[in-house]
């Protein structure tokens with residue numbers, strides 16, 4: 436036990452993709468930072484060319500909030516020149532409190548209002564924008580694993596479900612939980628349990644992928660419970676990913692301190708997970724119905740012997 440120091444094996448959360456990117460090509464582009472609502476601090480990078488902004492899934496930059504039209508405004512980035520134009524929105528687009536009647540060039544620090552959604556425009560390489568983004572990400576990240584936290588998962592699920600309802604597109608979730616995790620803590624100690632959680636997060640992240648628009652979102656709900664949100668996915672697609680997650684964790688070898696009664700300092704540990712998969716149906720009323728459906732399948736997987744996917 437004395438040879439084992441979890442801090443030397445611990446995975447730095449910044450190795451996961453969430454906290455990376457401050458020095459990336461992406462961070463050097465100009466951006467709009469959200470200043471109001473649940474998304475405060477979210478940084479929206481503006482790509483070169485023309486992008487529409489609105490709450491519709493058809494908008495290239497999707498921003499939701501009070502008074503935002505489905506296709507609200509358009510931003511054109513041409514080298515260092517950035518123009519904003521209203522697209523006939525119901526509640527108007529404003530720069531520095533002046534309502535737009537035609538295209539308007541944006542300058543570093545400009546206050547933009549689309550309906551009631553406040554944003555701030557930042558030019559390339561703005562340290563302020565990078566700081567906002569870092570604070571936003573830290574508020575949305577679970578410190579124990581480096582994955583998205585419960586709050587981020589719930590906000591993203593609510594936003595994605597609105598798109599699912601409007602666009603008739605499918606949406607699935609995978610809920611999973613480590614099997615017999617209490618005995619890991621009891622046998623090897625709480626620090627070893629924490630290590631298993633972190634390492635599981637890395638294994639599962641490797642299967643889910645780096646993320647990006649339209650790709651699955653992985654996060655930790657709390658304790659040893661995790662969730663994958665899969666906008667656009669049907670039940671068979673989600674079931675296939677769940678099976679890959681199950682196999683990846685079951686095939687991974689964890690190295691842990693042995694129990695007190697064991698003379699060996701380190702032992703190999705195998706961990707399994709149980710997974711429940713559910714797809715949004717028109718009979719469901721809200722996000723909690725979808726989560727409850729996935730949880731029911733997860734409990735079924737536990738009941739049927741663990742280390743399995745139920746859907």
Ligand SMILES: Nc1nc2c(ncn2[C@@H]2O[C@H](COP(=O)(O)OP(=O)(O)OP(=O)(O)O)[C@@H](O)[C@H]2O)c(=O)[nH]1
Nearest residue numbers: 613614615616617618620625626628629658659737
């Ligand atoms: N080390 C560690 N343990 C945690 C953490 N969060 C929750 N746990 C432990 O996870 C265990 C969950 O135990 P149970 O809900 O009884 O389930 P289980 O032992 O995993 O068994 P099944 O879910 O039925 O397979 C509890 O002992 C919690 O203390 C954490 O962040 N770190």
